[in-house]
Amino acid sequence: MTQDSKVQLMLPKGEELLLSPSPHIHDKESIQSIMLKVVLAMLPVVAAGVYFFGLDALRVIGWCVFFCVGLEMVWCFFAGKPVLGTVKDGSTLVTGILLALNLSAATSWWVCLLGGILAIWLGKQVFGGLGQNPFNPAAVARVGLLIALPRELTTWVPARGMTADLNSYSKAFYTTPDFTRLQEAGQVVDGMTCATPLSLAQTTTKVLGHGEQAAYNFAEIANPEAYWQYFLGNMGGCLGETSALAILAGGVMLLAMKLIRWQIPVFYIGTVALFSGLVNLLWPGVTPPPLFHLLTGGLMLAAFFMATDMVTSPITPKGAAIFAVMLGIMTCVIRIWGGFPEGVSFSILLMNALVPLIEKIAAIKPFGFRKAAAVKGGA
Amino acid sequence: MKPLKIKIVSFKKGVHPRDDGKSLSRSSAIRTAPLLERYQVIVGQNIGLPPRVVVKAGEEVKKGQLLAEPSGFVSAALHSPTSGKIEGIIDIPGPMGIPAEAISILADGKDEWGELPPPLDWQTVSGETLKARIQECGIVGMGGAAFPSHVKLSPPPEKKVDCMIINGAECEPYLTADHRVMLEETEKVLLGAAILGKAAGVKNTVVAIEVNKADAIEALLARSGEYRVGVVGMKVQYPQGAEKQLIYAVTGRKVPTGGLPADVGCIVQNVGTAVAVADAVTGGVPLIERVTTITGEPVVTPGNWRLKVGTPVVEALKLAGGVKRDPGKLILGGPMMGFAQRSTDVPVMKNTSGILLLDKAAISQYQASPCIRCGRCVDGCAMQLLPSPLSCMIEADRFQDAYENNVMDCIECGSCSFACPARRPIVQQIRRAKAEIRNSLNHKKK
Numbered sequence: 001m002t003q004d005s006k007v008q009l010m011l012p013k014g015e016e017l018l019l020s021p022s023p024h025i026h027d028k029e030s031i032q033s034i035m036l037k038v039v040l041a042m043l044p045v046v047a048a049g050v051y052f053f054g055l056d057a058l059r060v061i062g063w064c065v066f067f068c069v070g071l072e073m074v075w076c077f078f079a080g081k082p083v084l085g086t087v088k089d090g091s092t093l094v095t096g097i098l099l100a101l102n103l104s105a106a107t108s109w110w111v112c113l114l115g116g117i118l119a120i121w122l123g124k125q126v127f128g129g130l131g132q133n134p135f136n137p138a139a140v141a142r143v144g145l146l147i148a149l150p151r152e153l154t155t156w157v158p159a160r161g162m163t164a165d166l167n168s169y170s171k172a173f174y175t176t177p178d179f180t181r182l183q184e185a186g187q188v189v190d191g192m193t194c195a196t197p198l199s200l201a202q203t204t205t206k207v208l209g210h211g212e213q214a215a216y217n218f219a220e221i222a223n224p225e226a227y228w229q230y231f232l233g234n235m236g237g238c239l240g241e242t243s244a245l246a247i248l249a250g251g252v253m254l255l256a257m258k259l260i261r262w263q264i265p266v267f268y269i270g271t272v273a274l275f276s277g278l279v280n281l282l283w284p285g286v287t288p289p290p291l292f293h294l295l296t297g298g299l300m301l302a303a304f305f306m307a308t309d310m311v312t313s314p315i316t317p318k319g320a321a322i323f324a325v326m327l328g329i330m331t332c333v334i335r336i337w338g339g340f341p342e343g344v345s346f347s348i349l350l351m352n353a354l355v356p357l358i359e360k361i362a363a364i365k366p367f368g369f370r371k372a373a374a375v376k377g378g379a
Numbered sequence: 380m381k382p383l384k385i386k387i388v389s390f391k392k393g394v395h396p397r398d399d400g401k402s403l404s405r406s407s408a409i410r411t412a413p414l415l416e417r418y419q420v421i422v423g424q425n426i427g428l429p430p431r432v433v434v435k436a437g438e439e440v441k442k443g444q445l446l447a448e449p450s451g452f453v454s455a456a457l458h459s460p461t462s463g464k465i466e467g468i469i470d471i472p473g474p475m476g477i478p479a480e481a482i483s484i485l486a487d488g489k490d491e492w493g494e495l496p497p498p499l500d501w502q503t504v505s506g507e508t509l510k511a512r513i514q515e516c517g518i519v520g521m522g523g524a525a526f527p528s529h530v531k532l533s534p535p536p537e538k539k540v541d542c543m544i545i546n547g548a549e550c551e552p553y554l555t556a557d558h559r560v561m562l563e564e565t566e567k568v569l570l571g572a573a574i575l576g577k578a579a580g581v582k583n584t585v586v587a588i589e590v591n592k593a594d595a596i597e598a599l600l601a602r603s604g605e606y607r608v609g610v611v612g613m614k615v616q617y618p619q620g621a622e623k624q625l626i627y628a629v630t631g632r633k634v635p636t637g638g639l640p641a642d643v644g645c646i647v648q649n650v651g652t653a654v655a656v657a658d659a660v661t662g663g664v665p666l667i668e669r670v671t672t673i674t675g676e677p678v679v680t681p682g683n684w685r686l687k688v689g690t691p692v693v694e695a696l697k698l699a700g701g702v703k704r705d706p707g708k709l710i711l712g713g714p715m716m717g718f719a720q721r722s723t724d725v726p727v728m729k730n731t732s733g734i735l736l737l738d739k740a741a742i743s744q745y746q747a748s749p750c751i752r753c754g755r756c757v758d759g760c761a762m763q764l765l766p767s768p769l770s771c772m773i774e775a776d777r778f779q780d781a782y783e784n785n786v787m788d789c790i791e792c793g794s795c796s797f798a799c800p801a802r803r804p805i806v807q808q809i810r811r812a813k814a815e816i817r818n819s820l821n822h823k824k825k
Contacts, residue, residue: 009701011693012677012736014722017709019476020745021807023793024737025396025552025714029800031751089748131749131801261754310753315765359768366785367762368623368633 031130034259035090041253042097042305048246049239052159053105057239061100063109067116068096075125091130095119098138101240101301102345103145106157111149118144134355136312139348146345156196156236196236197221197296201288202341215284222292230295241301244294251304260308263320268303269294271328279336287336298344299331306344312352319355319362326358327351385600387590389614390624394759394794396617400553400714401591404674407682409559412698414490418460418689419471419481419726420446425519426526427453432482436467441493443665446482449514455527455729456517458665459484460687462491472722474711481726484689495663501574506532509578509660516659517666517729522546522557522620522649523712525730528656531648532579534641543576544629547588547595547650548613548620551713554733556670557650559683561588561595564654569599569606571653574660576608579646585609586650587629589619617715618792622647624761636788651732666729673699675736677706686727693723695734707739715793745796745804756795756805762788766795770808778819781812789813 049057072092073083086092099115122144123137124130146153200221208214229235233243241247254260277290293299298306307313307327314323327347334343423429430447434440440459447457466483473479499512514529534540545568549557561568568586576584586603588596590612599610611629613619623634625647632643640647648656651669658664667688674681679700686695692709696702710717711731727734756766764785772780786809795805 009697010703011696011701012706012709012723014709014724016705016707017719017721018707018742019719019721020708020742021719021804021810022710022712022717023715023797023806024708024710024717024719024735024742025797026802027394027396027755027798027800029755029798030802031748031800034751034753034800091751129749131751310751313752315752315754315757315768364757364763364765366636366764366788367627368635368638368788369785370635 031089031091035094037257037259038094038254039090039097041250041257041259042094042101042240044246044249044253045101045240045243045301045305046097048233048243049101049105052233052242053157053239054160056105056157057100060103060105060107060112060239061097063107063112064100064103064116065093065096067113068092068099068120071116071120072125075121079125081129086129089130092120095124095137098240098305099141101305102138102142102238102298104153104156104237105239106155107152111145111152114148115141115145131311133311135349135352136306136309139306139345139352142345143349146340154199158236159234159242196341197226197230197292198335199341201292205286210283210285212285214286218284218288218292222288227291227295230292235296237296238298238301241298244300247300247304251300254304254308260304260310261313261317261320263317264308264313264324265303267321267324268307268328268331269299271325272299272332275329275332276336279332293332293335297335297342302331302344302348307348307351312355314355314358314362316359316362316364318364319358322358322362323351323355326354385596385610385612387612387614388587388628389616390619390628390761392758392763393616393618393624393761394798395615396552396715396797398552399591400674400676401555401558403553403676403678404555404672404681404683405558407555407559407680409563409670409683409685410698411685412687412690412695414461414486414488415687415690415694416486417466417691418484418486418687419469419691420457420460420484420689421471421473421726421728422447422457422468422480422482424457424525424688424728424730425453425455426524427451427455427530429480430454430457432468434465434482436465438465439463440465440484441491443495443667444493449527453527453530455519455525456515456665457482458517458667459493460667460689461486462489462493463487471726472724474718474720474725474728476721481689495665498662499660501577501660506578506580509574512660512663513578513656516655516664518652518655518659519666519729520649521651521655521669521730521732523716523730523732525728528648528652531646532575534639534646538641539644540579540641540646541581541583541644542630542646543572543579543581543584544625544645544647545572545575545584545586545608545650545653546620546622546625546647547586547592548625549592550589550615550617550620551715551717551733552617553674553735554672554713555674556672556683556732558592558595560650560654560670561586561592562598565595565598565602567654567657568650569602569608570661571650571655571657572608573606574656575646575648575653581646583609585611585629587611587613587625589613589615591615617794618761618790621761621790621792623790636785669727669729669731671695671727671731672733672735674733675706676738676741677702677704677736679703686731688727688729690727691723692720692725692727692734695727696723696736702736705739706736707742708737710735710737715797716791745802745807747803748801750801750803753800755798755800759794759798761792761794762790764789766805766809767799767803769812770795770803770805773808773812778812778815781809782816786812787816
């Protein structure tokens with residue numbers, strides 16, 4: 001072969017070529033980009049929190065993120081891992097924001113610190129860090145705090161549009177003749193600045209039993225006008241869980257960016273609707289109608305942002321569906337018959353523990369799978 | 380672009396590389412490489428037994444003359460790519476990173492054909508005659524595996540085969556050789572398809588193509604009636620061209636675990652193979668050259684070239700004008716399943732569908748972090764396995780668990796590693812487990 005003298009051909013030098021097995025190219029998605037997209041999807045929820053609860057919401061989010069990131073770095077320092085190594089992937093940021101969304105806007109900084117310790121150290125790092133934790137860190141923190149500090153965790157502040165005469169459900173509550181009976185029964189705690197609809201529902205059944213009287217009172221907190229306020233987020237509760245509208249916006253973003261499996265929100269919310277609907281149909285005095293269950297408490301936030309946590313939910317679509325149905329049943333059982341008004345975080349933790357079992361049950365069959373018996377000699 | 384008037388089918392799951400790199404060489408017509416001074420034909424090119432060399436150093440050979448004869452049923456003949464003198468039988472850098480035995484031929488510049496077997500009238504001769512000719516001409520699967528074609532055409536008699544699928548999926552990013560062949564040698568593809576159908580004695584013969592090659596589909600559709608060959612469009616999804624996935628997409632049949640296409644009555648052959656078969660039957664021409672895509676961002680002029688088997692990669696790169704900048708990787712085949720090379724002296728083989736150079740920045744580096752169980756590998760796995768859980772088992776050397784979780788079903792398409800945001804070397808781990816398990820199974824047999 002005659003060398004072309006005019007053009008100097010440049011050819012690859014063998015010794016500089018990298019030798020490694022296929023595939024040689026890679027999708028651009030990384031853990032960091034996934035986490036940042038999750039943060040992006042949380043922005044509508046954060047915005048709703050700030051809108052309804054003011055700058056206090058931002059303060060809580062700030063503390064939670066600060067403590068979560070700081071505690072992760074502290075742990076990594078003492079564990080001999082690179083201090084910035086795991087903070088850079090963004091998962092701690094997600095946990096921090098999620099933890100804040102699960103707290104009241106009135107939460108003090110030291111509660112955030114405790115929450116951070118529970119979430120990052122107990123929820124995540126003791127198991128070996130990101131990807132190794134069996135339980136959702138934010139749920140661990142919420143449940144831990146709820147048990148340790150019930151008073152701090154249930155001190156709610158009224159949402160922006162809630163005044164004695166505007167807020168439909170508390171107006172209903174305060175004007176109902178039974179309010180005095182509740183007060184006499186000692187069920188209305190002093191200093192409760194604002195009750196959540198779910199705790200009102202529970203107090204109602206505690207005081208009035210499961211009869212017609214309770215059903216009548218449910219109508220005061222579960223009517224179209226109240227539903228509309230709940231849907232917008234105009235009620236007491238954690239700063240990130242009240243606005244179904246904002247959560248749906250974030251949820252659509254998560255689904256559009258393919259960050260969560262649709263099976264989890266759909267089957268979770270669907271099961272809660274069916275189950276509570278059935279109970280309400282059979283015994284109207286036991287629990288309010290299904291729409292009330294969907295729009296109040298932490299269900300929406302959990303269905304889109306908590307139960308869908310990749311690390312702690314089943315890896316297959318079928319497993320995710322089973323997981324979500326069982327979550328729905330568990331949530332309803334705790335809400336309706338349990339000691340706490342809200343059962344979302346508890347059921348998430350319980351179901352997290354069952355994920356390995358669910359994955360065994362929901363094992364997918366390989367393409368072309370045939371039973372060993374049908375094949376001579378087997379595979 | 381006009382919508383295609385054909386059925387579009389697909390397998391389930393898989394991945395979709397966003398920028399497939401095909402635009403680099405898609406519109407470049409096939410050019411024939413000029414004659415070189417020297418060719419080095421690797422002896423063990425095919426799956427199965429390497430053929431037995433029948434020439435000696437110093438011997439004069441003609442173009443198309445037999446260099447090595449099959450040493451068994453699963454073995455393919457080798458022929459001289461040009462006329463000249465056998466320089467010797469030497470060890471050269473092989474495509475698998477270890478030295479390979481090769482026949483070095485010094486070209487005499489005349490490129491003279493030797494005596495070729497007579498043309499056959501494919502419509503009148505028997506299937507057995509056609510198969511014998513295909514074996515005689517050393518034809519192997521040109522899509523990548525280099526499995527001797529006549530073996531595929533001879534399934535056990537108890538297996539009724541009724542469908543011949545010609546694989547024009549070309550689902551590997553960057554590669555466009557099959558695309559150009561279908562576009563420019565439409566008639567040969569259809570003729571080869573019809574001959575393959577006749578040789579296997581099947582009723583249905585279809586060419587299956589991903590719809591990103593709409594022009595090829597239209598070209599084939601325009602002539603397919605004459606050859607009684609069907610044309611099927613397929614969704615652009617990797618690995619659409621993997622044998623089991625292709626059969627499922629086209630026929631809806633699932634090749635059982637551990638089984639072969641013949642178990643569901645199918646045979647799959649590549650479009651390049653079909654062209655080689657057409658040449659072998661109608662002209663007696665052995666497989667001594669093939670169309671290869673020389674491409675990649677660092678390449679000066681990416682294109683599709685007709686290269687003789689035995690052309691060193693470095694000569695092929697000269698044809699493409701060399702490189703603009705130092706590449707990070709040299710790959711024989713496509714970026715998803717091809718083999719990285721250290722030496723540019725490796726020669727082109729019968730199954731070299733592409734010579735690909737990748738920029739340093741484009742190479743995937745595996746700095747694995749723990750699995751976050753996002754499920755992207757599960758959603759990408761064309762075999763419906765659980766790639767990441769498998770890779771975790773293998774990391775802990777739990778081969779028995781991996782075996783029980785069907786690791787042996789993996790087709791090693793690499794979709795899991797491609798999709799993994801934690802950059803885990805999933806398919807690489809699976810290959811390790813498969814090798815370990817095969818070893819221990821062989822050990823047990825002994």
